Amino acid sequence: MENLSPFTEGLGIWLTCLLTLAVFSFLYRDNPIYKLAEHVYVGVAAGYYFYQAFRGTVYPNLIQHVADGIQLLNKGDAAGWTAQWRWGALVLGLLVLSRLFPKISWISRWPMALVVGAFAGLNLIGFAQANLIDQINGTFLPLGGYMTGKAEMMPFLPPAGKPGEASVLNHIILVVGVLTVLTYFFFSAKRSPVLARIGQVGIAFVMLTFGATYGSIVLARISLLIGRVQTLEESNRAEFGYPPIVSAVLIVVLLAVWRMVYFRPSDDANIEPEPARKT
Amino acid sequence: MRTLVPVLITAFVGVFMILKFFLVHDGVRTVANELEQWGVVTLAFAIILGVLNLARINLKAVLERKRDWGYKLILLVCMFGMMTAGGVKWYRDIDAARAQKALEAAVAANPVAEGAAPPPAVVEARRASEVAEQRAKFTVFTFIFDQVYTPLSATIYALLAFYVASAAFRSFRAKSLHSALLLIAAVIVMIGRVPVGKVIWSKFPVLQDWIMVWPNTAGQRAILMGAAIGMIATGIRVIFGIERPYLKG
Numbered sequence: 039m040e041n042l043s044p045f046t047e048g049l050g051i052w053l054t055c056l057l058t059l060a061v062f063s064f065l066y067r068d069n070p071i072y073k074l075a076e077h078v079y080v081g082v083a084a085g086y087y088f089y090q091a092f093r094g095t096v097y098p099n100l101i102q103h104v105a106d107g108i109q110l111l112n113k114g115d116a117a118g119w120t121a122q123w124r125w126g127a128l129v130l131g132l133l134v135l136s137r138l139f140p141k142i143s144w145i146s147r148w149p150m151a152l153v154v155g156a157f158a159g160l161n162l163i164g165f166a167q168a169n170l171i172d173q174i175n176g177t178f179l180p181l182g183g184y185m186t187g188k189a190e191m192m193p194f195l196p197p198a199g200k201p202g203e204a205s206v207l208n209h210i211i212l213v214v215g216v217l218t219v220l221t222y223f224f225f226s227a228k229r230s231p232v233l234a235r236i237g238q239v240g241i242a243f244v245m246l247t248f249g250a251t252y253g254s255i256v257l258a259r260i261s262l263l264i265g266r267v268q269t270l271e272e273s274n275r276a277e278f279g280y281p282p283i284v285s286a287v288l289i290v291v292l293l294a295v296w297r298m299v300y301f302r303p304s305d306d307a308n309i310e311p312e313p314a315r316k317t
Numbered sequence: 318m319r320t321l322v323p324v325l326i327t328a329f330v331g332v333f334m335i336l337k338f339f340l341v342h343d344g345v346r347t348v349a350n351e352l353e354q355w356g357v358v359t360l361a362f363a364i365i366l367g368v369l370n371l372a373r374i375n376l377k378a379v380l381e382r383k384r385d386w387g388y389k390l391i392l393l394v395c396m397f398g399m400m401t402a403g404g405v406k407w408y409r410d411i412d413a414a415r416a417q418k419a420l421e422a423a424v425a426a427n428p429v430a431e432g433a434a435p436p437p438a439v440v441e442a443r444r445a446s447e448v449a450e451q452r453a454k455f456t457v458f459t460f461i462f463d464q465v466y467t468p469l470s471a472t473i474y475a476l477l478a479f480y481v482a483s484a485a486f487r488s489f490r491a492k493s494l495h496s497a498l499l500l501i502a503a504v505i506v507m508i509g510r511v512p513v514g515k516v517i518w519s520k521f522p523v524l525q526d527w528i529m530v531w532p533n534t535a536g537q538r539a540i541l542m543g544a545a546i547g548m549i550a551t552g553i554r555v556i557f558g559i560e561r562p563y564l565k566g
Contacts, residue, residue: 042408062472079400080396083524085402090363096361099358100358123351124351129465131361135358137370138373147323150323154563155465156330158334159333161552166549170549174332212538216535216538216542219536219540223539243354243537247533248502249501249502252499253506254529262474269468
């Protein structure tokens, strides 16, 4: 935060600490301090995305594009007419806003139909290329000459101490894994005992994949948590009055007051209604 | 009118997008690119619609003093505050770009011999450009983004660490061979990626690397391929009007 005045820097640090701890207060239960932070977040995010949509897309792709076209036309360049097609996007965009008026909201289906058609067509090719053909190409590799381009075999076993390196065994595991998982997900025909057995191996690979993915997700979230704690620790500066400690005390006091004075069990979304007693 | 027109639009645009890939024809590509841009702009308007709708619903709740109207008022203030701050930032960016152009024009109009002091016009333009750039760099918008949006966003995701950990505690139970595999893979990946894993057993990082590169890739690839086939099938169904998700609501 270089080049900021001490007041602005202090204000930023205080805001960061208060809001961070306000969100963490949800660990106690849903409470007004968390709700405040939540609404601030939604409001700021909505304003930010509005700004991004307008400045990042509507202005350059519509307003600027059409204005450039008009400038070209004023200079006598007929290429400017091509840019005038973009008025169609403005019409479609305004039709989207018809959703705000229930009587004519059905018109918003037209622009949405265009969006769905455009991205269905684009994704059809994109997914076929990236997620199907490229994945097949990357899986079924020739075992000879793969690494060097020469007609030589890759080692059967990976080098000692480096089991992650490419080897015949690892590639066999990859191919077997892909084929068995695909077999497991193949529901279009009645499952014979052989297919069922192959599918069982597929489930094992799926479980390994889910386990590895879940482990990665847990670690990613924990590293985010460590990042937040580090931010609080770095913000604990005497010149600004120890913002994290004071904020934590303040939030705890406010929560205690809220719990003792204002809390009503019916407001608590975490409490499930008691099951009806059998008579 | 309400059903046929959207179906025809989807079919026409979808087929054009596919043709764009297969036909090397300037006309087809130009039309497809223009339609794609229309889609991009329409999506941006959909975001604007979402924000306007959020404003409308919350404003109504505030005016009618409905439950939690105070929070909704805060939401509206933050939203319009961020939009206004964004407008100011945009203006300052334009100002900075203008000052930069003025500086380039001043430099071009006043060539300076090597080693000589720059003329006052260039010095003044440079100073104005630096001031404008500083003003564009440090705005209320960037302040709110850095000190409010980013910490809130990161903390909300960090909060999930507690829930993911508690979910892991419940799901990682070796009741069968397959659930044991899930448990083993997750534990090896988690331990292998933290420094203490290497201290416990030096092979943990190597083993986690192998799991991530080979069995995990095998599973991920098969899932990706299955999803791609599903996407292609759904895309075809949507383009030919067999499935019409945009007609709902």
